[in-house]
Amino acid sequence: MKLYSGIDLHSTNSYLAIINGRGKRIFNEKLPNDLSTIVQRLELFSGDLQGVVVESTYNWYWLVDGLMAEGFAVHLANPSAIQKYTGLKHTDDKHDAFWLAEMLRLDILPEGYIYPKEERPIRDLLRKRRHLVSLRTSMLISLQNIITRNCGITLRSRDITRVREDHVSPLLADNEDLALAGQVSKESIDFLTRQIRSIETFIERKLELHDGYKELLTVPGIGKILGLTIMLETGPVERFKNVGNYASYCRLVSSRWTSNDKTKGKGNKKNGNKYLSWAFSEAAEFARRYDEKARAYYNCKMRKTNFMVAHTALAHKLARAAYHIMRDHVPFSSEKIFT
Numbered sequence: 608m609k610l611y612s613g614i615d616l617h618s619t620n621s622y623l624a625i626i627n628g629r630g631k632r633i634f635n636e637k638l639p640n641d642l643s644t645i646v647q648r649l650e651l652f653s654g655d656l657q658g659v660v661v662e663s664t665y666n667w668y669w670l671v672d673g674l675m676a677e678g679f680a681v682h683l684a685n686p687s688a689i690q691k692y693t694g695l696k697h698t699d700d701k702h703d704a705f706w707l708a709e710m711l712r713l714d715i716l717p718e719g720y721i722y723p724k725e726e727r728p729i730r731d732l733l734r735k736r737r738h739l740v741s742l743r744t745s746m747l748i749s750l751q752n753i754i755t756r757n758c759g760i761t762l763r764s765r766d767i768t769r770v771r772e773d774h775v776s777p778l779l780a781d782n783e784d785l786a787l788a789g790q791v792s793k794e795s796i797d798f799l800t801r802q803i804r805s806i807e808t809f810i811e812r813k814l815e816l817h818d819g820y821k822e823l824l825t826v827p828g829i830g831k832i833l834g835l836t837i838m839l840e841t842g843p844v845e846r847f848k849n850v851g852n853y854a855s856y857c858r859l860v861s862s863r864w865t866s867n868d869k870t871k872g873k874g875n876k877k878n879g880n881k882y883l884s885w886a887f888s889e890a891a892e893f894a895r896r897y898d899e900k901a902r903a904y905y906n907c908k909m910r911k912t913n914f915m916v917a918h919t920a921l922a923h924k925l926a927r928a929a930y931h932i933m934r935d936h937v938p939f940s941s942e943k944i945f946t
Contacts, residue, residue, distance in 0.1 A: 661682070682711060685717040733832075740803060762775070770800055828889070844934050858881065
């Protein structure tokens, strides 16, 4: 008899459910997040078990990797694509676990991509770099605001982030309170800059762009670190049916719902990969500054709309270009993307 299992995974425990080929519930139990315990339960049914579904929560690595290592056929469920009947009066972990198993039985399970275990650590390191960059940017903006309010000038980010030079202290030296605020901010920014550079040096020494991704470096605004980020976050580009799917995965398409030309709400704006969204946003900023045709496209959009729409439109263009570059192994062509 064919059996199907679903696991509703949480931070400290998991709910295991198993159904048979007719959808009859035959087993369920709440278990601690201990791999040996979960494997022990599943092995009681392993001869007939067709697959195990684990929801793609923030902490799925250990469970999916462990079950796959034990020989189970594991499916990673995409939670943003799972539909629940909105008229249900009651739902809980037990119901969710059985529903995962039921979708597998009915062959309607929306599956997520199980990223290769070997490449996840370096991808997480790049994500940590992004986190540090975001923290540094926040501190830069805060310090710039202090200087502008009290000195009436704007100090450029590049002048603040110079580790061997201090352009901040002389501006705030007349007031000990502001001087301390400037000193603490400058030292924190310098520390983050050193950490970011150490991660970049390590990654550049350890990892190279794979064949098929090297042409990403021809895209305006994309250097090696952003190229590696896009490569690792994208994975095999073939898993995206078309360029629209990829742009959506990068969170660069509209999520508005309309009917009869009227807005009826918004979709899930967070559906997709936030790290790719950030990478193409960074690329768009660099392209706007240093590439003439990208800047002309951005300025054209700015004349019709506002900064954020123009910036997102440029990021969207670069994401679409990156998709074709990765899929077709061709260099960037500004004529094709900006005309």
